[in-house]
Amino acid sequence: MNLQLDNLRSAYLSGDITPRQLLLQLREKAIQLNPDYHLFIHLLSVAELEPYLRALEGQAIADLPLFGVPFAIKDNIDLAGVPTTAACPAFAYTPSRSATIVEQLIALGAVPLGKTNLDQFATGLNGSRSPYGACPNSVLAQYPSGGSSAGSSLAVALGVASFALGTDTAGSGRVPAALNNLLGLKATKGLISTAGVVPACRTLDCVTTFTHTAQEASHLLALTARLDPLDAYSRRNPAWNDASAFGAPRPFRFGVPRDQDLEFFGCEQGPRLFRQAISRLIALGGEPVSLDLSPFLEAARLLYEGPWVAERYSVAGDLMECQPEAVLPVIRAVLAKAPAVTGVDTFRAQYRLQMLKTLCDQALQTLDCVLTPTIGRPVTLDELHEEPVLRNAELGYYTNFMNLLDYAAVAVPSGFMDNGLPWGVTLFGRAFTDQYLLSVAHALQRQQASAASAIGTASHDRTRLVVCGAHLEGLALNGQLTRRGARLLERTHSAAHYQLFALAGGPPYRPGMLRVAQGGVAIAVEVWEMPSSELGSFVHGIPAPLGLGKVQLADGRWESGFICEPYGLAGALDISHFGGWRQYLGSLQ
Known part of the structure; x- marks a missing residue:
């Protein structure tokens, strides 16, 4: 048996x-x-x-x-x-x-x-x-x-x-x-x-x-x-x-x-x-x-x-x-x-x-x-x-x-x-x-065994994190990632369902990425991997109106990443047409 x-x-x-x-x-x-x-x-x-x-x-x-x-x-x-x-x-x-x-x-x-x-x-x-x-x-x-x-x-x-x-x-x-x-x-x-x-x-x-x-x-x-x-x-x-x-x-x-x-x-x-x-x-x-x-x-x-x-x-x-x-x-x-x-x-x-x-x-x-x-x-x-x-x-x-x-x-x-x-x-x-x-x-x-298996996605002691702004490699807040032992996995784009805004305030200057039903574009992002034991302290330091949620990438994956609450867009500038935060910063120089 x-x-x-x-x-x-x-x-x-x-x-x-x-x-x-x-x-x-x-x-x-x-x-x-x-x-x-x-x-x-x-x-x-x-x-x-x-x-x-x-x-x-x-x-x-x-x-x-x-x-x-x-x-x-x-x-x-x-x-x-x-x-x-x-x-x-x-x-x-x-x-x-x-x-x-x-x-x-x-x-x-x-x-x-x-x-x-x-x-x-x-x-x-x-x-x-x-x-x-x-x-x-x-x-x-x-x-x-x-x-x-x-x-x-x-x-x-x-x-x-x-x-x-x-x-x-x-x-x-x-x-x-x-x-x-x-x-x-x-x-x-x-x-x-x-x-x-x-x-x-x-x-x-x-x-x-x-x-x-x-x-x-x-x-x-x-x-x-x-x-x-x-x-x-x-x-x-x-x-x-x-x-x-x-x-x-x-x-x-x-x-x-x-x-x-x-x-x-x-x-x-x-x-x-x-x-x-x-x-x-x-x-x-x-x-x-x-x-x-x-x-x-x-x-x-x-x-x-x-x-x-x-x-x-x-x-x-x-x-x-x-x-x-x-x-x-x-x-x-x-x-x-x-x-x-x-x-x-x-x-x-x-x-x-x-x-x-x-x-x-x-x-x-x-x-x-x-x-x-x-x-x-x-x-x-x-x-x-x-x-x-x-x-x-x-x-x-x-x-x-x-x-x-x-x-x-x-x-x-x-x-x-x-x-x-x-x-x-x-x-x-x-x-x-x-x-x-x-x-x-x-x-x-x-x-x-040449067989398929209907199970979810495996995970371990590292958490993937999608960043779109000041945490990008080489930018002002990237050290908050590297000090916690994070490493860059890939540069990619979001699905074409997002708008990007330059938020009021700063420095440091930050964007907010918002998922929309219509008029969205693909935003340049980076996927980082951080020790899960460090995630709590990282989240604690994220200021309103930003937070972590689920972000859809261009290939259809959903990963944890930065999102922005709609109320925070008051006085913000829509920069979606630039296609990413780096591109926007480059236009200011």
Whole structure:
């Protein structure tokens, strides 16, 4: 059965199946799969499922956005009454309360199916570092599932859950998505609560989702991105990143790593697949821009070569010291240097990271997103066995920097290798541009499916602004834009439905643009893009009779821009025939 959210909801509404019937069928399917794939550490028993199923009885489907939706939970995320192991039996505990994100999903009608396997203490990107068994790939068993959210990716890929929760510190929500043909959303740090999650690195951890489509991920994010008083690292989701921001992207600029920064570790097909992904973004209206990835990659190296390994040790260190045999040898090896990390080391690394973030933020300033491969080269289980640390590090080449630099990221399916193994790319961007990144991902997925999608226009943390007067580039008030980090996108004209007036007063001298039913002309304008966080202070400084409203451009688009209230035209001079403010000013010289 197709378990995607819209399809499942339709099945429930039509009466084709009930949540009880579906969950019991999926449980049996998971039992059959588990000996080969080791995807579940704890599959809920029929008795454990019963309270969740009973709670849905008598509920209206329309009242619960996730009515009867089966989901899986990575076993470092708490589910009340079920042991949390973090793939380490000696560490296990049974929580009395579920993690905040799990509570949210259950309240929305979703039903947990079980706790999934992972690389022990979420330390790994391959899915083979678990005493509960290595997780093979869902397509080719000689490859790993990817990790650390191994079982969660398999639960969705193998069709026993509509979506699954993972976590991501270094790429654990993205690498498994790429290897299993899934959409992996690593939202901005703090958007999804981590209360009730066993930390890997508390300051960096994110809860992630695995879905088949970007549209499903967008829906889940909109439902769960809430400020949580139980999570000291929780952050409020700004209005520009709510559900309304998900839509069809307008022409955009996307960063592409320089050739010298790309690394495919000997994979001959990777460069071709990546070039194809670039071409698809161009076909969607994207303009590729060369990006120096070196500061991003330097930041990535800090995650395991720097003091953040000590943050991981703060979770497992006590157990390693008193029961070293309880922790897998490869995990002990990764964390072994942590006790030697000093406070001086920590601060020096933080200073370096801040410098690198400044460089990286500057590089992203004029980009809407960045495109990279998700992994350079898939590695086999045999290769991981022979060189577990090196091969794992290769899997994190494009992922390790993301949370250190506080960026949002989406792993998107993008094709298949010649042997049938899935291959994917990652879209990343500034914090709180999650819905925009999902919009671009959605466009990629729809493009590959050759299908249209009736959705609105995508938006992110920048607001477009049409200016027609003193704010034009180089004129008296343009500094009010540039000081706020705005940049010029285009010079164009309004639709031929406006009149332009030189208003009384000044300096500074200003025009007023008025939409009219008859006698209008096209007015020369500029479209600027401003950080949305700066818009409030800009609007506050606009004097009457001017204000911001919607302005129609020559190509039919409607954008926010300067308009004038009719009362302000008393004593004003009609200068429409000049066709623009610059032309009028030129006539005065």
